[in-house]
Amino acid sequence: MNEKSIPQNTDAEENILSSILLDASAISKIADNLPVDAFYLSAHQQIYKAALELYYQDKLTDIMTVSSWLSDHKLLRNVGGRNKLAQLANNKVSADNIDSYTELVLEKYKRRQLIEAGNKIVELGFDTTIDLEKVIDLSEEKIFRITENKTDKFSPEAISNSLALIVKQLGQEVTPALSTGLIDLDKLMGGLVKEDLIVIGARASMGKTWLGCHFANHVALSYNLPVVFFSAETNKEQLTKRFLAMHAKIDSHRLIHNKVYKSEIAELSTALKVLNNSPIIIDDTPASIQNLTRMRSALRRVKYERGSLGLIVMDYIQKLGDRAASNRAQTIGKFSGAFKDLAKEFNCPFVALAQINRGVENQIDKRPTMADIKDSGDIEQDMDIGLLLYRDEYYNSNTSDKNVIEINVAKHRNGRTGVCKVIFDAAIGKFSDIIV
Structure with a gap:
């Protein structure tokens, strides 16, 4: 030149x-x-x-x-x-x-x-x-x-x-953290801290996807910050209906099957307007082709177009990588380490959802521990905060903890651990504090 x-x-x-x-x-x-x-x-x-x-x-x-x-x-x-x-x-x-x-x-x-x-x-x-x-x-x-x-x-x-x-x-x-929208959980874990890798572990149907949606919705609407939700588990239409259920207070099962009552039209219309203006971005790239290069590319583009990110969510980590690999723990470990790197690179919390091993179903006390995370590998080592979910109502119909979910802060690299209970409406995915 x-x-x-x-x-x-x-x-x-x-x-x-x-x-x-x-x-x-x-x-x-x-x-x-x-x-x-x-x-x-x-x-x-x-x-x-x-x-x-x-x-x-x-x-x-x-x-x-x-x-x-x-x-x-x-x-x-x-x-x-x-x-x-x-x-x-x-x-x-x-x-x-x-x-x-x-x-x-x-x-x-x-x-x-x-x-x-x-x-x-x-x-x-x-x-x-x-x-x-x-x-x-x-x-x-x-x-x-x-x-x-x-x-x-x-x-x-x-x-x-x-x-x-x-x-x-x-x-x-x-404050270096974003609120979770739940007072008792904020007191325990100190909120969603930038650059932290937060892992939510639970058995199927416990509510881990709903909690990921709750965090995403709260950060997007309360702080008006872009939230990128990678959904390797469900497609964007089904995930969108979860967010819609949270706002319209319509049973998510009916929404997924496109069944809405006339009496719900007004609330549905209001919910549509709210979500239409929310900075929630859904990436439902199938797990078989999702990889770190694609994720980083998507995050860069969102940051370029919308500014600093508020939160990244991945649902869920064990869906990724070669599922036929001889050493799944090592494969999953590479992803968890990379998620921590992405949290630092994009200066925001990264929430990764994780499945719990079936073995807990054979235990008398079915509350999971960190060791129960499936293909755990380096997940526990890489995470800054580990949340384990348990609903007694799922196993015991006579429980006194109706509509209650236990959130166990089982690992906290920079703070204390402990358990808090919150109200959880599984039909619409609504989490709320227990008012004493």
Whole structure:
């Protein structure tokens, strides 16, 4: 490519540097948004890097301090000497416009990134030693990284940076968790914490899918955040009818069979309006073809189109992978580890539903333990929180716990464990607190 045709705006770059040298407060407006390599010219990169280093040390970024820093690091000659800095300082620009200059520089930077990514994708396309699925994943990742316009949040940094953020959050009483919508459960598990892998384990018909729907519905409507529900178990129509049942208070079994009474039409209409505006996204890719590449691709697209994710739900983990594999535990373990990675990558809680082994049916006390999770493998090791569900009514018709579900916080990496009871209407999937 001809050098002159490479996207760049060196005038805007000079204006940014001039603003920084002339106004001590200018750099604070752009330090977190403008990476060093956004500058096209190497000299400009080095001058900006010097200013950033001084800024992060709470020092002035005037011509004298920047010149001294560059000289100490044997870089002053590389940038054009003191004459270059004097030229920038004499460039009478208004620091009030630094945001506009930054937008111009970032626009050209993104174009250069796009060109670079395109060249890499072409190379990947020709490299037949890499699986096609991996090629597609790597190609997509390169494009989405450009759209995010962020530095790598997982890059190493001093603990002082984390401490500063924590102090700020404490001062503002910022909570790192989203409410579950259930008071007693929130008290036990501390809510749905970002980057946590939360596993809900239960036997069939205990209510684990309903609890996953409850979390998804609560986060989507209470926080107006996108929720992605991967349903390897049921199709999107059946899952949608579950959400509809929750809102319209119509028996889900009848809804699935399209049986609605005339007296229910008004509530059904209201429920349709509410859900139509909710940021719940359902992916019912069959388990036989669902994989981590497809999941990550779907999550990237939702994040790109709708913004930061509120919650990810997978129903359910044992449906995934090669079900004929000789070592199912190892296969499932790979997924649970990857789910934890996705929670960190997308900065939101990941709720994975899991089946409990049939063996609990032969026990006197049919309440499951963590060891009862089917093909457990590394699931228990990877999870941050493990919830086990039990309904006594399912086994004992004479129980005093009618319409009650026990939620056992059996594992809690960063908190306490314990059991709470909540009201559960299995017909419409409604969870509510027990009012004492």
